[in-house]
Amino acid sequence: MSTQGRWIVITGGPYSGKTSLLERLAARGFRTLPEAAIRVIDALNAELGVEGQRAWRLAHAVEFQDRVAREQEAQERVVALGAGEVLFADRGLPDSIGYCRYKGVEPPRWLLEATRPKRYTAVLLLDTLSTFDRRLSSGRTSTYEDSLRIRDHLRATYEELGYPVLSVPELPIGERDSFALRLLGLTGAR
Template sequence: MQNDSDRFFVLTGGPGSGKTTLIEALRQAGFATAPEAGRGIIRHQVAIGGPALPWHDRALFAELMLSWELRSWHAAHAERGPVFFDRGAPDAIGYLRLCSLPVPDHAISAAKTFRYARRVFIAPPWPEIFAQDEERRQTIDEAMRTHDSVAGVYAELGYELVPLPLAPVEERVRFILDETGPRA
């Protein structure tokens, strides 16, 4: 019997590198997906006037990201077939390191316990498509440093990083499906 984590595929990398567009294309193709925590948390916190925002309380923001990712991981068990995640639990550690904040032991424990498929897709920085908005306030420099930080965390946790091509979304979808073998 296949371990569920073997069908949980993470797409990670810095902001503005096309991950969310790719996740949406996979969802449109009929695959189960898990949305990115960051934008969801920002929207919710802004709506309620909450403090867990990356420009207000980065540690609290990271804690909510970790919680969101664990919830997504558990919810994915109800799905049949492959599930594509827009980031995973290790991203919270990468974010904390990027911000030079302490990484709590429970975050490391979560990243070691709640595993994904060994091969993790990483979107390299892509300045030509990078854009800031109300929720993405990072600069391209911070996006590049985020890429490096999350890549380091996934590598330390024993994942194999598979760089996504800098190509149109349809080509990226084909690349992922060729690499993973799933069909909707």
Template sequence: MNTKRIVITGGPGTGKTSLINELKNRGFICFDEVSRDVILEARKEGVEQLFLTNPLLFSERLLKGRQLQFKAAETATSSLIFLDRGIPDVLAYMEYANETYPQHFIETSKNHRYDAIFVLAPWETIFESDNERYENFQQAEKIHEHLLATYKKLNYDLTDVPFDSIENRANFLLEKLNLR
């Protein structure tokens, strides 16, 4: 089956997970954000915020997890998979942190192409910090800019998801994909 991989991206606290959960509730197959698992695993190893203490190691783990998700979509029994973030997000966060990274990060992003990218912009009204999110709203805005630049540099067409209720955001996405 030729499964289409649809990425939902944006800075922290933009509603990605809520949108993914809404799509799951509607019966779509969705892959959750990998970074929370990486963060929790690092905490078990005694590191509170791995991205802040060792951004390259954190990003290597993210890259691996997102590659596994990309590959898992190949064997999916659905023609459509939604992903909470894509491989290029790793590059964007490294750029945001002004960190260097190996060439294989770029090659991996180029060699794993997604079918559509939907972007959720920073929205201060819904922004919240939590146990895994260390960024404030101003940092979320900067990360958003790096995400846009990274995906554009990789020649993706980006679709902005408007500020609205979760239900209407999901409807918008599905309409853009001709699924409504």
């Protein structure tokens, strides 16, 4: 992982519009990194089915976050950013710590150690959308209230690690990407 450029994390509770914002930023020409948890959930759905995956995640919260964090670490390891380049990531490694804390379980030790060196330039924390959709068919398990609590744990985790956390309110998607770029002092595409 090379961090010569600007590495921006987009985070928030479930159904906060992270993926939609990432897609808009990619369309503007910015480099992006997809959410590791979705890849892990998709693999579990293929292995166990949606209901089996949900049950497994509820029974194995630490192991699930360990898998997500290892996938995130693997994705980040292969990214090289040149000077002046900008990359937007759908979540960062500290998200797994925030999720563990939300679940009331101790994060894996390796993860706590891996997040100590700062690796991100800034964190955009998105508000949960008022049109919350549980998307149960995809294997998601969170409610609107869960999403708000998760968001709060994510904020606390990133702040504890010394990252600047910038809040992005609910806005029409056509305005949200421009708002986020203004917060970061960026314009247009890269």
